[in-house]
Amino acid sequence: TMARTMHAPSLPDRTIDAYTDVTGPDRLERLGSLADTLADDRILHINSTATGGGVAELLRSIVPLCNDLEIDTDWLVMDADDDFFEVTKAMHNALQGNSLPLTEAMKAIYRAVNEENAIELEDEDAYDLVVIHDPQPLGMLEHFEETMPEAAIVWRCHIDLTDPAPEYLAFVSEYTARVDHAIFSRSSYVGETAVPETSIIYPSIDPVTEKNRSLDAEAVADVSDRLDPLSFEDPLVTQISRFDPWKDQFGTLEAYRRASEDVSDLQLALVGGMAGDDPEGLELYEQVAEEATADPNVHVLTDLPDTGVNVLQRESDVVVQKSLREGFGLVVSEALWKRTPVVGSNVGGIPLQIVDGETGYLVDPDDAIGAGERVVDLLEDDGRRAKFGENAREHVRKQFLLPRQLVELLDVLADELD
Ligand code: UDP
Numbered sequence: 001t002m003a004r005t006m007h008a009p010s011l012p013d014r015t016i017d018a019y020t021d022v023t024g025p026d027r028l029e030r031l032g033s034l035a036d037t038l039a040d041d042r043i044l045h046i047n048s049t050a051t052g053g054g055v056a057e058l059l060r061s062i063v064p065l066c067n068d069l070e071i072d073t074d075w076l077v078m079d080a081d082d083d084f085f086e087v088t089k090a091m092h093n094a095l096q097g098n099s100l101p102l103t104e105a106m107k108a109i110y111r112a113v114n115e116e117n118a119i120e121l122e123d124e125d126a127y128d129l130v131v132i133h134d135p136q137p138l139g140m141l142e143h144f145e146e147t148m149p150e151a152a153i154v155w156r157c158h159i160d161l162t163d164p165a166p167e168y169l170a171f172v173s174e175y176t177a178r179v180d181h182a183i184f185s186r187s188s189y190v191g192e193t194a195v196p197e198t199s200i201i202y203p204s205i206d207p208v209t210e211k212n213r214s215l216d217a218e219a220v221a222d223v224s225d226r227l228d229p230l231s232f233e234d235p236l237v238t239q240i241s242r243f244d245p246w247k248d249q250f251g252t253l254e255a256y257r258r259a260s261e262d263v264s265d266l267q268l269a270l271v272g273g274m275a276g277d278d279p280e281g282l283e284l285y286e287q288v289a290e291e292a293t294a295d296p297n298v299h300v301l302t303d304l305p306d307t308g309v310n311v312l313q314r315e316s317d318v319v320v321q322k323s324l325r326e327g328f329g330l331v332v333s334e335a336l337w338k339r340t341p342v343v344g345s346n347v348g349g350i351p352l353q354i355v356d357g358e359t360g361y362l363v364d365p366d367d368a369i370g371a372g373e374r375v376v377d378l379l380e381d382d383g384r385r386a387k388f389g390e391n392a393r394e395h396v397r398k399q400f401l402l403p404r405q406l407v408e409l410l411d412v413l414a415d416e417l418d
Pocket of ligand 1: 273331
């Protein structure tokens with residue numbers, strides 16, 4: 001077998017003190033006492049990409065914050081190639097409801113790359129607990145049973161398992177049956193998955209990052225200049241998503257065209273990137289860009305830095321999230337936190353975040369025209385947008401900020417280590 005060495009992404013500094021403004025003292029105290037409970041444990045998170053997508057976004061905050069709390073926490077990213085990621089992307093798509101073949105060759109690639117990654121960990125000091133994120137690294141469990149038999153294993157599933165393809169669910173369940181505990185983002189995802197014990201934890205956004213912190217007018221003006229000819233003076237609708245069929249950028253384009261019939265000078269920004277573990281992205285990006293070229297008011301933007309994402313979420317009049325499936329959809333809370341109402345599909349984690357008629361509007365995932373009409377309702381009513389924006393900020397403050405998620409996660413880990 002090949003040697004594959006997982007790598008530890010470089011991490012920003014985080015201190016728990018930075019959260020005192022957004023979190024009550026009770027929760028901070030609770031974090032302190034959980035940290036005491038976990039003080040002698042070594043914890044490892046494993047996922048399959050250091051950049052792009054919500055999981056990397058979450059780990060980039062959770063891992064340094066745990067270390068600031070003096071919980072010894074590592075994050076390692078699998079070493080894999082496109083052959084593996086094509087298999088795991090098929091797995092991801094099938095678990096979210098697409099029916100796709102699962103061949104013996106695909107299973108062999110999945111097992112081999114997982115084994116190659118797991119073997120390299122043998123030299124590591126023993127971990128007391130390993131958190132496996134999503135299905136990609138699950139295959140390592142077979143080896144961990146030999147190399148770290150004492151370690152507790154938690155599977156953190158971030159995807160929408162409402163309607164998984166049975167063949168894939170059966171394959172994944174061979175592994176999930178071995179974990180000690182599984183965490184899902186919604187109770188409806190647990191379904192038929194073979195797991196001994198489950199918790200539901202809603203994800204969260206980190207309010208102190210460059211992506212989510214408040215910005216001064218100068219920073220906004222600077223990004224505005226760079227995005228020219230896009231203009232914050234004219235009405236603007238934005239969707240920010242990886243180029244992925246589940247994000248339905250074509251549906252967003254249709255909603256925009258419908259809204260343009262009623263709102264003159266309307267602009268659409270479709271912002272996207274490619275995640276390291278997602279080989280489909282480029283092709284879809286090219287299709288979306290091609291479809292957008294005919295309309296000078298549609299801006300397809302890639303590789304925007306976090307400040308740019310922040311400014312767009314802040315300055316857009318309405319954010320759209322037209323997903324067909326969505327594990328949670330951090331982008332929704334990111335926009336709501338910046339007081340921008342969101343029109344989104346009623347799927348996955350989106351209805352947890354959009355309170356219909358209060359923080360935005362929910363639409364049927366098939367109904368791009370309806371989404372366009374809801375965008376118009378918001379664009380034509382400044383007062384409603386402002387009111388929804390205030391509601392949105394409060395909704396996220398109460399439910400979707402990092403300290404709340406961290407307490408719930410550490411609670412599960414402490415239980416498993418008990
Ligand atoms: N993101 C980004 N730039 C992009 C596209 C996405 O920074 O061009 C970020 C986005 O702000 C969010 C994360 O990637 O933090 C996407 O997480 P989400 O849960 O919305 O979806 P996922 O990609 O995990 O399906």
